[in-house]
Amino acid sequence: MKVLDAIKKIEADIVNLSDGDREIITGYCGDFLSFVMGKAPQDCCWFTVMTNINVCAVATLADVSLVVLCEGVAPSPELVEKCKTQGVNLAKTKHDVFEAVRRYLNEV
């Protein structure tokens, strides 16, 4: 699935779009950054409630296709800025993680 299609399905708002055509091949949910680093598959859609600048570093190093901030949380200004410079796709949604994933998987 392409990043832009996923954003639409999850009912998310774009925070930073660097490559809307990038492919997502799977997903990962989690907030502890070491778990994400160690387990999030490459080219995944990462669902989290973490909003600080380190989210961008982890997304970059783990090669995440799209980061979705759930539960209506707002990204820190530093995170937004960093995602722009690093080319990380970032979106936010009012849905909780479970609901966002359900929508991603077409189970709504």
Add this chain to the structure above:
Amino acid sequence: MEQCVHLEFEVAGNNFAQAGLASDQVKSTLKKLGIDPQDIRRVAIAMYEGEINMVIHANGGRAYVDIFVDKICINLIDQGKGIENIELAMTPGYSTAPDDVRALGFGAGMGLPNMKKYTDVFNIESEVGKGTKVEMEIHFR
């Protein structure tokens, strides 16, 4: 063995905004050298965890990176407070990170285990009050 690139980085202590810059630069270098993406990922994970450890626990340190044709050697050296019990520190889930650091999403106790898991050679030496030295090698597949 032919050496391709030597890189050195100063990692600033307690600076989470800068954390990951060294790892990212190593990643970019490996990409330019045409290294396999799966190998690059292992390097990025191991080095980022090491970088974060120096940021959180050691008030910063230095990273020395040597890239060869068939492997990368990463040495992380700090003059921080050191690790009392390395075996315990290597246990998945064990963490001494303070609450403010945990609030940022760190301190899951997976840093050192991740570094060991994703590297082919992993050695750690530490002396309380003196600092810690981590040697890692990742062999390109």
